[in-house]
Amino acid sequence: MSPDAVIVGTGPNGLAAGVTLARAGLSVELYEAAPAIGGGLRTESLFDSDVVHDICSAVHPMAVASPFFKAFELTARNVELLHSPASYAHPLTDGVAAIAYRDLVTTCTGLGPDGPRWQRLMEPLLEHSDAVVELLLSGPGTLPRDLAAPLLLARRILAHGTRLHARQFATPQARALLTGVAAHSVGPLPSLAAGTVAMLLGHLAHGGGWPVPRGGSSTIAAAMADDITVHGGILHTGCMISDLRELPPAKAILLDISPAALSRITAGRLPRQYQRALARFRYGPGAAKADFLLSEPVPWTDPNIGQATTVHLGGTRTQILRSENATAAGMLTEEPFVLVVDPAVADPGRARPHKRPLWAYAHVPNGDTTDPVELITARIEKYAPGFRSTVIAQRGISAAQYEAYNPNYVGGDISTGAVTLRQSLFRPVPRMSPHRVPLPGVYLCSAATPPGPGVHGMSGYRAALEALRREFGIRRPPLLGVDSAAPGTPRSPQPRRTTSAPTFW
Structure with a gap:
């Protein structure tokens, strides 16, 4: 069965979008190119098995x-x-x-x-x-x-x-x-x-x-992933998506990727005017x-x-x-x-x-x-x-x-786009609905969209709310708290999660 929504990228914004959509009762699948989820929220043992290092974000106001x-x-x-x-x-x-x-x-x-x-x-x-x-x-x-x-x-x-x-x-x-x-x-x-x-x-x-989170930043990503799977979502790791046509059919596709990656993954299908505006996006x-x-x-x-x-x-x-x-x-x-x-x-x-x-x-x-x-x-x-x-x-x-390490960091730009006044107001392009990509059901939800960089989840959350409203007619934001259950939440006998790469052909 095809999912209601598909998300590419499991950084903090992709995970926030997944939490929001799954809490609204949708079937959701997330695809991550790296072997582990988290994007900027990864923690690894680099030199000693007893000591872990945060690979990207470490401090979390x-x-x-x-x-x-x-x-x-x-x-x-x-x-x-x-x-x-x-x-x-x-x-x-x-x-x-x-x-x-x-x-x-x-x-x-x-x-x-x-x-x-x-x-x-x-x-x-x-x-x-x-x-x-x-x-x-x-x-x-x-x-x-x-x-x-x-x-x-x-x-x-x-x-x-x-x-x-x-x-x-x-x-x-x-x-x-x-x-x-x-x-x-x-x-x-x-x-x-x-x-x-x-x-x-x-x-x-x-x-x-x-x-700082006790034990490292990955604990934040793990908490979000656990909530997604508890509400029936599936996370695929080790899955590099190079074209939207590799994804299973879904009513909504949310992309936690950079504008440069958006141009690549859509393979020339974006309207020319939007593509030109996207090409003017600058990295810091x-x-x-x-x-x-x-x-x-x-x-x-x-x-x-x-x-x-x-x-x-x-x-x-x-x-x-x-x-x-x-x-x-x-x-x-x-x-x-x-x-x-x-x-x-x-x-x-x-x-x-x-x-x-x-x-x-x-x-x-x-x-x-x-x-x-x-x-x-x-x-x-x-x-x-x-x-x-x-x-x-x-x-x-x-x-x-x-x-x-992370294709969203174009040239090492960890903000996924220069933090200028113009690109704070119009991120990634001047548009009434900045998260909405001019392709049916496609949304951009990375830090290249408002409100911009930072581990806050708000870019993914805002994009998910817009997708819920436009694609599914759901206008009431789902409850996200520990003890809250959104109406229509699927009741899977077991949480579903996979780390194997799916076959796209």
């Missing part, structure tokens, strides 16, 4: 804040989100570091004369946090339920996402602390898109926090990643940095602007922005005696082929002399190799 994950009740599904005392740290020279603690007052105290300014920036956003997150993750065209949210955001994005940002803080610590968060946009700075990212992630650092700088197995914690010059799971290595605001703008222009710099994650700070169970995982990536030009291990090691060593001597094992993944 959206697992706490996303409307999808809130409705899904992630923490009620044996996914424990663990916090370090500080959400993130930003070392500067001479052993000085700025620390963003979960506690806003403690953070402000550490910022000296900029403490009151930081509090005025973040406190109103925290007071309206649910509305702020909902607005930014709803995508264009959604009316806010709380009018305070857009007003608060607009003022702050203009102040910190334009050249006005130079007037906002007096100390190097506060300037660098916020600019490091803006650099998560992986593109030119300052920009309105980067200012938006800074406001979203910056205020969450003092609210729901920047947690790449990420080059290094994984380390350490004999001991990183010997940061400022021990307070060791309170943070996430550490931004970029130097002063001026230095971050210089390196990020050079990278966006296609130039590999000797001192790129580097993001370091030490998961055992929040999850001590990830470490073993004299064995500790460390994850780090550098921003590099799109498609760069440089092995990043030495580049990243030198950046860490600058702020943690003696780091090299703690390294037991290491491996590097260049930006070009990241695309080979």
Whole structure:
């Protein structure tokens, strides 16, 4: 029997779409090219069977804040989100570091004369946090339920996402602390898109926090996959889909893939105007990643940095602007922005005696082929002399190799498309229904669609709701909670799941 819906790709958005459609009572099948599900939510033992490393995403502020994950009740599904005392740290020279603690007052105290300014920036956003997150993750065209949210955001994005940002803080610590968060946009700075990212992630650092899942990111993917199979869904792994005609007949097809892959998989069947618009979609700088197995914690010059799971290595605001703008222009710099994650700070169970995982990536030009291990090691060593001597094992993944690992990361772009103002508003193309592909029953549900990058599941959720409405006449969103069962949920005697590749001929 043919399924009602088919999903290609089992990253967080593909899985979110699968959860939503299966909860609505549809028969759903998901196809994944890799041997394991998860996309950016994979965790593996790289150097030692007792120590696991997150292959892509490691820290998950959206697992706490996303409307999808809130409705899904992630923490009620044996996914424990663990916090370090500080959400993130930003070392500067001479052993000085700025620390963003979960506690806003403690953070402000550490910022000296900029403490009151930081509090005025973040406190109103925290007071309206649910509305702020909902607005930014709803995508264009959604009316806010709380009018305070857009007003608060607009003022702050203009102040910190334009050249006005130079007037906002007096100390190097506060300037660098916020600019490091803006650099998560992986593109030119300052920009309105980067200012938006800074406001979203910056205020969450003092609210729901920047947690890591106990045991690694794959626990999130496993919880979603389990819910799909319990509701009758089937997951196929090791199945590379190169043409839509390889899929079984289905009323709805949802694609958790990049626009470049969409062009390939549709094999010339897209309308010419849409295809031309899709060809104008741009990809941003790449990420080059290094994984380390350490004999001991990183010997940061400022021990307070060791309170943070996430550490931004970029130097002063001026230095971050210089390196990020050079990278966006296609130039590999000797001192790129580097993001370091030490998961055992929040999850001590990830470490073993004299064995500790460390994850780090550098921003590099799109498609760069440089092995990043030495580049990243030198950046860490600058702020943690003696780091090299703690390294037991290491491996590097260049930006070009990241695309080979996950085709959604074109040229190593882990955002599945440049995070610019235009591509935030019109992602992937200017269209009233951005998730809808102009082919019968086909939808794009990857991070190349609103609301964009991040492990929030909202791109898949929104695409699934649109497919339910248009293809099946189901207008009421299904319940996603642990104890809720959607009307019409199929009652299979046994959950169905397969890892064998189907035959398409």
